[in-house]
Amino acid sequence: MLQSCFWVDKLACRWREILAHSFALYIFDLDGTLVDSLKDLACAVNRVLEVMGCPQLPEQQIHGYVGQGARWLLEESLKAAGATSDRLEEARGHFLPIYSEQLTTHTHFFPQALETIDTLSKNGARVALCTNKPYELTEKLLKHLGAWERFEIILGGDSLPTKKPDPAPLVHIMQHCGVSADNTLMIGDSTFDIIAGKAAGTATCAVTFGNHDKNTLQDEHPDFMIEQLSQILSL
Structure with a gap:
């Protein structure tokens, strides 16, 4: 059942505007939204920690660090493993080669993802992709999964000087597609997606099956919350 979050006291006019029509541009996040990549990410992080002589972390703990790019993921994982911050660059040097090898081992599309797109x-x-995953890894993964050509434009976390939650990537995509913010929907599983969408002026849709739990997502007041991707077709 479609779940919408209505904060009538502040946004009643916006809801009427949003619900009056479907959108011309849909911008999707990748990890935790379209694909389940948590196992591969966790395996790669733990392999990095092992190489650095640090204790490994439970997969579920690593999952909580996913969504704001590799730097954040490694910073938080190192901190949790008791490593000092001055080892971050060492970790980054290990991570990309290790994750590139692990990238497609377990990662797969969530149910209904491709059908919805x-x-x-x-x-x-118009369908676009905006992820904080490095562009090179994004390209490798999507080509492996046979989905590279399904998006009009794809931005990785290193495609522009800034990434989500900064709104610049979303603004860039809208300008590229020639679609206004009030006719655009940002779909993601993390608070960073919702924050970026709101800052860019788009409508926002949170998926509840990804990296951030429902209560955390609700704190950012997304325009919509859905439990399965096919519900986007009803918005």
Whole structure:
């Protein structure tokens, strides 16, 4: 069942505007939104920690650090493993080669992800991808999964000087597609996606099956919350 978050006291007019039509541009996050990559990310992080002589972490703990790019993921993982911050660059040097090898071992699309994207495109909508994953790894993963050509534009975490939660990547995508913010929906599983969307002026949709739990997402007041990707087609 579609779940929408209504804060009528502040946003009643916005809801009427949002619900009056579907969107011309849909911008998707990747990890935790379209693909389940947690196991591969956790395996790569623990391999880095092992190489550095640090204790490994439970997968679920690492999952909480996913969503704001590799630097944040490694910073928080090192901290949790008791390593000093001056070892971050060492960890980063290990991470990309290790994760690149691990990238496609377990990662897969969530149910209905490809069908939803294809239906949106067939209905005339524009579909874009905005992830904090490095562009090179994003390209490798999507080509492996056979989805690279499904997006009109793809931005990685290193495609621009800033990344989510900064709104610049979303603004860049809207300018590229020639679509206004009030006709754009940002879909993601983390607070960073919702913050970026709101800062860019788009409508926002949080998915509840990704890296951030429902209560954490609700704190950012997304316009919509959904439990499965096909519900986007009803917005």
